């Protein structure tokens with residue numbers, strides 16, 4: 580998978596080259612290129628924004644600059660294998676399911692908006708030619724889309740084959756079965772008078788699996804009842820319903 584990010588703050592994306600993601604790049608599992616939007620300006624001030632039509636606070640990012648940058652980064656959009664992703668609080672929710680969907684994309688191109696966002700015609704123009712997703716990582720507003728790109732890239736790349744040491748990790752994620760993950764424990768057996776639940780040391784794998792499922796169901800019911808409500812009818816068996 581190739582990932583391109585267009586931003587006015589390239590250094591914000593430095594963490595993409597650290598740790599797990601950095602190793603995925605070194606191993607050739609992904610390619611990452613970060614582009615400075617100002618490289619496509621032609622004025623001495625390298626202006627990337629202007630006042631909003633209709634008035635109102637803040638500034639809007641100029642369509643011309645974005646058009647030149649995205650044309651250059653995406654290349655010929657006819658049958659482009661790329662998806663254009665625009666992080667915005669006004670977008671569809673970014674979810675584990677969307678992360679999984681994006682793992683099949685050959686290319687992800689992220690357009691990082693700042694200020695009051697990017698002139699809508701940029702999305703409208705490219706949406707006529709390729710898949711464009713306006714995506715939110717949660718119901719809150721950031722200063723720019725760069726942090727959201729870090730979140731989304733990590734969520735997607737960790738799902739790619741070979742990236743995680745143990746593929747079971749991604750398969751057993753929170754949300755992988757529609758539930759939140761239950762609690763996890765490691766040594767010591769007792770810490771500050773708090774013991775590890777005995778079933779986890781029993782060696783009875785069936786009992787451990789049941790215990791973990793019960794804790795996941797309890798946690799989901801307590802913290803995210805909406806996830807329980809969204810489960811397909813056959814997702815819970817009789818034992819689940821007894822929790």
Ligand SMILES: COC(=O)c1ccnc(N)c1
Nearest residue numbers: 666667715716717721723
């Ligand atoms: C400027 O971008 C944002 O404020 C943003 C992007 C993605 N998700 C959000 N919740 C906010």
